[in-house]
Amino acid sequence: MIKVRAKMLGGAMAAAVVLALAACGSGTSTAGSTTEDGAQASAMASASGNITFWSSVANMKPVVDAFNQSHPNIKVNYEVTPSAAPGYAKLSTALQAGNAPDVATIEYYRLPGYASNGDLQPISDYIGQADLGKFSGQVRGLVSLGGKSWALPYDAPPMVFYYRKDLLADAGVSTAPATWQEFEADARKLKSVHPDAYLASFYPDDPSTFAGLAWQAGAKWFSTEGDSWNVNLGDAATQKVAGFWQKLIDDKLVKVEQSFSDQWSQDLQKSTMAGVVGASWSATGIVSRTKGQEGKWAVAELPNWGTPADSMLGGSTFAITKTSKNPAAAAAFIQWMTTSPDAIKARGNVGSAWLAYPGLSDIAKANFSTAPFGGQDIFSVFQKASSTVSDGWNWGPKITATYTPLADGFGRLATGGTISEAINSAQTATVSDLKNSGLSVKG
Amino acid sequence: MRRTARTSARRESGGRAAALFLAPFMVLFALTMIAPIMYALVLSLLAEKKSGLGFAPAATVFAGLGNYAAVLGSQTFLDGLARLGAYCLMYIPVMIGLALVLALLMDTAVARARKVFQLVLFLPHAVPGIIAAIVWVYLYTPSVSPIVEVLSNGGIAVDFLDAHLVLPAIVNVSVWEWTGYNVVILFTALQAVPRETIEAATVDGAGGLRTALSIKVPLVSSAIGVIALFTIIGTLQLFTEPTMMHTATSSVTSTYVPNMWAYDAAFNQHNLNQAAAASLILAVLAAALSFIVTRWTSRSQKP
Numbered sequence: 001m002i003k004v005r006a007k008m009l010g011g012a013m014a015a016a017v018v019l020a021l022a023a024c025g026s027g028t029s030t031a032g033s034t035t036e037d038g039a040q041a042s043a044m045a046s047a048s049g050n051i052t053f054w055s056s057v058a059n060m061k062p063v064v065d066a067f068n069q070s071h072p073n074i075k076v077n078y079e080v081t082p083s084a085a086p087g088y089a090k091l092s093t094a095l096q097a098g099n100a101p102d103v104a105t106i107e108y109y110r111l112p113g114y115a116s117n118g119d120l121q122p123i124s125d126y127i128g129q130a131d132l133g134k135f136s137g138q139v140r141g142l143v144s145l146g147g148k149s150w151a152l153p154y155d156a157p158p159m160v161f162y163y164r165k166d167l168l169a170d171a172g173v174s175t176a177p178a179t180w181q182e183f184e185a186d187a188r189k190l191k192s193v194h195p196d197a198y199l200a201s202f203y204p205d206d207p208s209t210f211a212g213l214a215w216q217a218g219a220k221w222f223s224t225e226g227d228s229w230n231v232n233l234g235d236a237a238t239q240k241v242a243g244f245w246q247k248l249i250d251d252k253l254v255k256v257e258q259s260f261s262d263q264w265s266q267d268l269q270k271s272t273m274a275g276v277v278g279a280s281w282s283a284t285g286i287v288s289r290t291k292g293q294e295g296k297w298a299v300a301e302l303p304n305w306g307t308p309a310d311s312m313l314g315g316s317t318f319a320i321t322k323t324s325k326n327p328a329a330a331a332a333f334i335q336w337m338t339t340s341p342d343a344i345k346a347r348g349n350v351g352s353a354w355l356a357y358p359g360l361s362d363i364a365k366a367n368f369s370t371a372p373f374g375g376q377d378i379f380s381v382f383q384k385a386s387s388t389v390s391d392g393w394n395w396g397p398k399i400t401a402t403y404t405p406l407a408d409g410f411g412r413l414a415t416g417g418t419i420s421e422a423i424n425s426a427q428t429a430t431v432s433d434l435k436n437s438g439l440s441v442k443g
Numbered sequence: 444m445r446r447t448a449r450t451s452a453r454r455e456s457g458g459r460a461a462a463l464f465l466a467p468f469m470v471l472f473a474l475t476m477i478a479p480i481m482y483a484l485v486l487s488l489l490a491e492k493k494s495g496l497g498f499a500p501a502a503t504v505f506a507g508l509g510n511y512a513a514v515l516g517s518q519t520f521l522d523g524l525a526r527l528g529a530y531c532l533m534y535i536p537v538m539i540g541l542a543l544v545l546a547l548l549m550d551t552a553v554a555r556a557r558k559v560f561q562l563v564l565f566l567p568h569a570v571p572g573i574i575a576a577i578v579w580v581y582l583y584t585p586s587v588s589p590i591v592e593v594l595s596n597g598g599i600a601v602d603f604l605d606a607h608l609v610l611p612a613i614v615n616v617s618v619w620e621w622t623g624y625n626v627v628i629l630f631t632a633l634q635a636v637p638r639e640t641i642e643a644a645t646v647d648g649a650g651g652l653r654t655a656l657s658i659k660v661p662l663v664s665s666a667i668g669v670i671a672l673f674t675i676i677g678t679l680q681l682f683t684e685p686t687m688m689h690t691a692t693s694s695v696t697s698t699y700v701p702n703m704w705a706y707d708a709a710f711n712q713h714n715l716n717q718a719a720a721a722s723l724i725l726a727v728l729a730a731a732l733s734f735i736v737t738r739w740t741s742r743s744q745k746p
Contacts, residue, residue, distance in 0.1 A: 089710035096715075116497030146498050204693035227495040261691055266586045397497050400711045404697055408519065411693035415606040433712075436513070438492035438501070 047328035048073035051102035056083035066346035102324035115150040116397040121320045122148035126331035151317035152338040153356035157279035158385035167274040176300030183303040187253035203259035204410035214238040215311035222396035228440040233427040242419040279313035283352035295374040310388040401433035487720035510720035519698040546629035564623035576687035604692035632666035668740030
């Protein structure tokens with residue numbers, strides 16, 4: 001996350017950089033193709049030529065090599081890109097400059113932004129409903145907007161709760177909290193025996209975890225109504241989650257700290273962090289930070305509000321950009337990557353990824369060592385969690401307009417700010433930003 | 444007649460030679476400075492407009508001064524400017540004062556020690572800013588930092604990254620980075636102070652302190668002016684240190700200083716138009732401040 005390149009930004013220099021990146025951005029746009037769903041499926045079967053693929057997903061090189069070997073007519077050039085915000089900055093500037101890759105890796109929460117910006121070609125032009133229908137309705141909903149599918153889902157990570165069995169046992173807690181009420185009670189018990197310990201972290205820099213918790217509680221931040229977007233960050237479900245976490249923060253039951261910071265790693269190592277509210281993929285990160293704690297960790301479904309429910313945190317999709325000159329080959333590559341067992345086998349160690357296409361996670365499972373979790377079958381926990389993910393959540397047309405003010409608001413938690421205030425200011429900022437960009441907004 | 448003709452011919456050829464030598468600079472300057480600023484100016488007057496739900500490519504429309512109004516009307520941008528002002532008030536007097544004191548001390552120190560001091564003081568500046576920021580973030584982070592641990596063992600619980608201390612903590616990094624560099628400039632200026640003047644002061648009975656304050660400091664005031672100018676322009680470009688701090692603490696938001704605001708606008712919000720407007724506002728501010736500083740120093744130097 002080191003933004004070295006940005007070092008020279010400043011004053012007139014910033015103007016220069018802005019220019020350099022936008023210089024070639026004169027409008028290249030694709031005429032809205034009006035083909036029927038999957039109408040060009042045959043084009044995909046006979047596709048050939050060169051395409052480029054950008055991804056920040058780990059270990060994709062062998063996958064690309066395997067594709068190139070089994071598909072002699074198509075040659076995929078693979079480039080590693082930075083993850084998170086710097087990666088999207090690179091993709092967006094490339095799209096503007098007209099030198100974007102054919103296939104881009106875009107997480108669910110960013111997909112509507114690119115789709116509504118006219119940056120993508122709908123993948124449903126190539127892949128028909130029969131194939132799309134094999135993905136669960138819930139992930140399909142996340143890649144569909146305006147009646148078209150814009151990407152194929154790769155992984156679909158459900159939120160789960162990781163915890164230290166030994167530390168909770170010290171507090172007399174033998175099973176993972178099933179509800180948030182139990183979670184709070186367990187956190188208090190933990191505090192009474194280990195005054196320095198916390199049961200989870202609240203990440204002020206990364207609102208996606210909070211968004212996931214709101215989603216689980218039934219919130220619907222974004223929806224469409226006719227030709228307008230609805231923005232509703234302050235709905236009752238979100239307020240409930242906000243109030244609950246505010247209480248946990250105020251009573252020092254959870255620790256406010258930056259995600260993936262040195263401090264967080266230290267807290268894990270020093271056993272002052274007894275739990276992680278994360279997703280399936282978090283297992284890899286926890287294992288690498290907790291040497292010597294093998295067998296002490298366990299995974300459980302996320303505590304709920306009374307009835308089983310879950311949400312997704314992160315997760316990648318692959319999409320065809322508007323600048324791709326070979327969308328048929330791109331679609332063929334994407335379909336193979338997301339649905340073929342060979343693609344997962346080629347990748348080798350996939351970490352603790354929960355893959356979207358049915359059956360593929362079994363291959364990932366076979367490659368993941370569960371020793372840090374005392375041999376617990378963590379993939380079956382993921383499967384159960386995944387089956388309860390609530391339908392009907394949508395991401396907005398410009399998530400950064402929400403996340404920047406939300407993170408800034410969370411940053412004021414240490415100086416007397418509240419989660420609720422952060423949400424209110426993010427609501428106002430999002431609505432005015434979207435309206436300023438010309439979109440029609442209610443909210 | 445012949446004579447004047449010849450001189451003017453020589454002058455002309457001299458002009459041609461000068462033009463020849465200046466051309467590479469002017470070409471590069473035009474391509475890498477003037478053209479980008481002009482393009483940023485154009486960008487800052489335009490806006491991307493979508494409609495309805497989006498999905499169709501956005502239309503580029505003329506926005507007049509709308510982007511400038513949006514930037515100056517943004518609470519986070521204004522907060523960042525205010526923060527930058529507070530940073531300047533702390534950083535500039537502390538850094539220039541410290542550099543002046545160290546340079547004066549070096550000017551009186553024995554000749555052999557000078558070289559060592561010069562090297563030691565300059566060393567932090569040789570560390571790239573981004574590396575310095577990473578090292579300092581490590582030294583500030585509670586439960587990682589040896590300094591915080593020693594302090595807390597001594598009964599002083601301090602969190603350099605909390606909302607109140609984080610700005611002084613950033614000032615400290617900048618002071619560490621830049622003092623040595625400015626000491627070198629001031630020391631060089633002090634070397635140019637005529638020895639006779641100093642001897643005359645000594646003969647008149649001035650002690651070391653009196654000589655420093657009444658003779659040396661006034662004589663290097665133009666160097667102090669130059670330092671002040673560079674420092675002010677530099678502080679407006681504050682970016683690296685707070686950006687690194689942002690990864691370690693939520694006290695530093697993603698729009699903490701105006702440059703981070705512009706970065707966020709350009710690369711997170713993908714609003715190049717507003718980013719261009721914000722950058723130009725900063726550039727104008729830098730120009731205005733430089734103008735004030737140069738006017739002020741040239742006036743104060745008039746006898």
